Amino acid sequence: MRDGFRVFDADAHVVYPTDLWDRFLDERHRHRIGRRNPAGLEHYNPVTVDGRWSQHPTSLYGQFQQAINWTAQDMIAKYGEDIVMNGFTGDRVARALELEGVDLMVVYGPEYDMWLDGIDPELQAAMARAYNHWSEEMREQSDGRVLASAPVPLNDVSRAIEEVQYAYNHLGTRCFWARPDYFNHRNLGDRYYDPIYELIQELDCAFATHEYMGLNAATAGSDRFTTFTEWHTVVHPHEAQYALLSMIVHGVFERFPRLRVAYMEAGCAASDRRASRARRRQRVPRAHDVGHRVLPP
Numbered sequence: 636m637r638d639g640f641r642v643f644d645a646d647a648h649v650v651y652p653t654d655l656w657d658r659f660l661d662e663r664h665r666h667r668i669g670r671r672n673p674a675g676l677e678h679y680n681p682v683t684v685d686g687r688w689s690q691h692p693t694s695l696y697g698q699f700q701q702a703i704n705w706t707a708q709d710m711i712a713k714y715g716e717d718i719v720m721n722g723f724t725g726d727r728v729a730r731a732l733e734l735e736g737v738d739l740m741v742v743y744g745p746e747y748d749m750w751l752d753g754i755d756p757e758l759q760a761a762m763a764r765a766y767n768h769w770s771e772e773m774r775e776q777s778d779g780r781v782l783a784s785a786p787v788p789l790n791d792v793s794r795a796i797e798e799v800q801y802a803y804n805h806l807g808t809r810c811f812w813a814r815p816d817y818f819n820h821r822n823l824g825d826r827y828y829d830p831i832y833e834l835i836q837e838l839d840c841a842f843a844t845h846e847y848m849g850l851n852a853a854t855a856g857s858d859r860f861t862t863f864t865e866w867h868t869v870v871h872p873h874e875a876q877y878a879l880l881s882m883i884v885h886g887v888f889e890r891f892p893r894l895r896v897a898y899m900e901a902g903c904a905a906s907d908r909r910a911s912r913a914r915r916r917q918r919v920p921r922a923h924d925v926g927h928r929v930l931p932p
Contacts, residue, residue, distance in 0.1 A: 725776025
């Protein structure tokens with residue numbers, strides 16, 4: 636509590652332990668996750684998944700972390716080697732929340748590692764399960780003050796349903812998330828994801844998207860910008876807008892009117908403009924477009 640108000644940090648961030656996958660990922664998959672620095676460079680958390688870096692070459696070779704004082708050495712100087720190597724533990728974060736007057740926080744992860752195009756669906760689901768068990772540890776260590784939104788493994792909707800139900804039933808999870816990006820040739824408005832939205836609505840839980848700059852995939856700005864400032868300026872709001880637009884135009888909120896969605900770290904300046912433009916385009920014959928009318932807000 637701060638100044639008489641209860642404070643909820645709806646979009647918090649932590650430093651993850653470098654051994655998260657070693658500790659929590661099912662043993663049969665652990666050999667598929669590695670750490671390898673680009674040649675001649677030192678990078679914080681250079682994770683590989685089945686031999687592919689989870690972060691974009693522009694980030695890795697452009698040394699973006701150096702530009703924002705976020706290299707391993709920068710972090711050690713700020714937090715100490717123990718925290719950098721072992722990550723923020725729940726009890727430490729809870730003490731920091733107490734000092735700042737924050738009552739509760741939610742984190743969204745993993746940022747990159749389970750979102751590569753073409754990732755093995757079984758591995759992606761296993762990574763979601765592992766992350767959820769890490770989040771359970773954080774919640775217990777923090778006496779319930781550090782929560783995590785559970786990642787939804789979008790690559791296989793049947794596995795996604797299983798993981799959502801598991802997190803809800805066994806871990807007490809009440810919020811779920813996915814990146815807003817174009818993933819495996821689908822936008823978030825694709826009907827393939829309808830069973831996920833239906834279940835989350837039925838469970839009366841929240842769904843969120845959260846962009847993180849630097850995924851090793853095609854994201855807004857990745858094809859044209861090579862500086863941190865340019866790419867970071869556009870990728871978060873644009874990807875969130877793409878997801879919002881897709882979900883509106885393809886009728887997600889009409890099919891699931893009780894679904895609650897938050898587009899995190901997105902800003903809101905362009906949302907009304909984009910919705911307005913979508914409504915003006917209702918004059919386009921629907922047979923040649925999305926097949927149904929977008930309802931007014």
